[in-house]
Amino acid sequence: MKYITLFLMTFILWLLFTFTLGIYSLIIGFVVSLVITLLFGNRYLSDWKLYYNPVRYFWALVYLVIFIWECLIANFDVAYRVLSPKMPIKPGIVKVKSNLSSDIAKTFLANSITMTPGTITVDVIDDNIYIHWIYVSSQDPSVYTKKLIGRFEKLLKKVFE
Amino acid sequence: MNNISVILIIVGIAFDLFGCIGLLRLPDLYNRLQSATKCVTLGTCSILLALFLHYGFTSVGVKALIAIPLLFFASTVGAHILIRGAYKYGLKLTDKTVVDEYKEVDQ
Numbered sequence: 001m002k003y004i005t006l007f008l009m010t011f012i013l014w015l016l017f018t019f020t021l022g023i024y025s026l027i028i029g030f031v032v033s034l035v036i037t038l039l040f041g042n043r044y045l046s047d048w049k050l051y052y053n054p055v056r057y058f059w060a061l062v063y064l065v066i067f068i069w070e071c072l073i074a075n076f077d078v079a080y081r082v083l084s085p086k087m088p089i090k091p092g093i094v095k096v097k098s099n100l101s102s103d104i105a106k107t108f109l110a111n112s113i114t115m116t117p118g119t120i121t122v123d124v125i126d127d128n129i130y131i132h133w134i135y136v137s138s139q140d141p142s143v144y145t146k147k148l149i150g151r152f153e154k155l156l157k158k159v160f161e
Numbered sequence: 162m163n164n165i166s167v168i169l170i171i172v173g174i175a176f177d178l179f180g181c182i183g184l185l186r187l188p189d190l191y192n193r194l195q196s197a198t199k200c201v202t203l204g205t206c207s208i209l210l211a212l213f214l215h216y217g218f219t220s221v222g223v224k225a226l227i228a229i230p231l232l233f234f235a236s237t238v239g240a241h242i243l244i245r246g247a248y249k250y251g252l253k254l255t256d257k258t259v260v261d262e263y264k265e266v267d268q
Contacts, residue, residue, distance in 0.1 A: 016227055019220040075176060075203045078196050082183035091192055092260035114237040115202070120195060121241050122248060122263055130263045132191050132244060139260060 003041040005051055010036050050160065059158040066151065070116045077118055081134065092136040093122060096129045096145050098153060105160035112152050119148060166211035173207030176200045188255040190247050198240040205232060 014029035050056060081089055100106050110121040110129060118134035131148060138144050183196025209225045209232070216222035254261060 013227075016223055019223050071199075071203065074199050078183065078199045079176065079179040082179055082186060082196050082200075087186065089187070089192060089257060091189075091255065091258050093254075093258075093263040094260060095262040110241065111234065111237040114198060114240055115233070118195060120191070120198065120244055121237075122244050123241075123266065125266060130266070132195075134192060134195050136259050 003037050006041050006044060007033050007037040009051075056159050059155060063152070063155040063159055066155065067112055067115070070112075070151070074116050074118070078134070081118075088135065090135050090137075091133065093130055093132050094136065094139075094144055094148075095141075096131055096148055097127055097141075098129055098149060099127075100153065100156060100161065102160055105156045108160070109149060109152055109156055112156075113148065116148075163214070166215045169207050169211035169214065173204040173211065176204030176207065178204075180204060188257065190252055191244060191254060194240050194244055198236050202232060202236045 010033040011029055014033060018025045018029065081087065098106065098109060100109060106124055106129075110124055113119050113121045113129070113131060120132045122130040122132050124130075129149070133144075133148070136144075138147070177200065180196050180200030183200060184193050187193045187196060206229050209228050212225040213222045216225070248263060
């Protein structure tokens, strides 16, 4: 089942990329997807059941909307800091503890952090995420944990766990 | 070409420009990466979205649409690897830095 899921994902991506239904294109896509599935099927999608649960897709959509909004804010925030003559920056690296357990959820959390206002993930070690923050507004762990990852963590739990 | 895609392209180019200005103005690599990943990613995504709106569901338009998530993953993972590599290499943070909790792991 794991292999079939991976095959479907690769094949659909190929169809979107080529965007034709010509017979040669289909055959090539089929063969390439098959080879990729046989080579990498072992490593990925150990949690394939997630992909057949419609509720998770709903939460993924909610997450996507919030993420895009945050991303827009992030851009105006950074653009303001860059263009302002005084350059209001106060950078630092802070440690944040996350409650997520699965690897894919942590990956998405780290990527979301990188795209949101003034923060970049430096490293993820076990449960701790080290974040470079362009304007450290508070040094109290409970305050900045909520500020940096609070919004995403709950939704990602619903999507991936 | 319709108006919305023209506006999106102008916004995209403006954000790309902001990103480049940030790359020149900010003090150290860590802060420069902030502007390089965020502004440039949104700028480029905005241009790609304009391309999709212009061409619609054709071969070109759909390719532009798929390029957006790929660019997102590439730029976030790239920024993470660069910033971690720079820290491990021993590049110093700027004087304005107020806190550095990554130090404990590095040693």
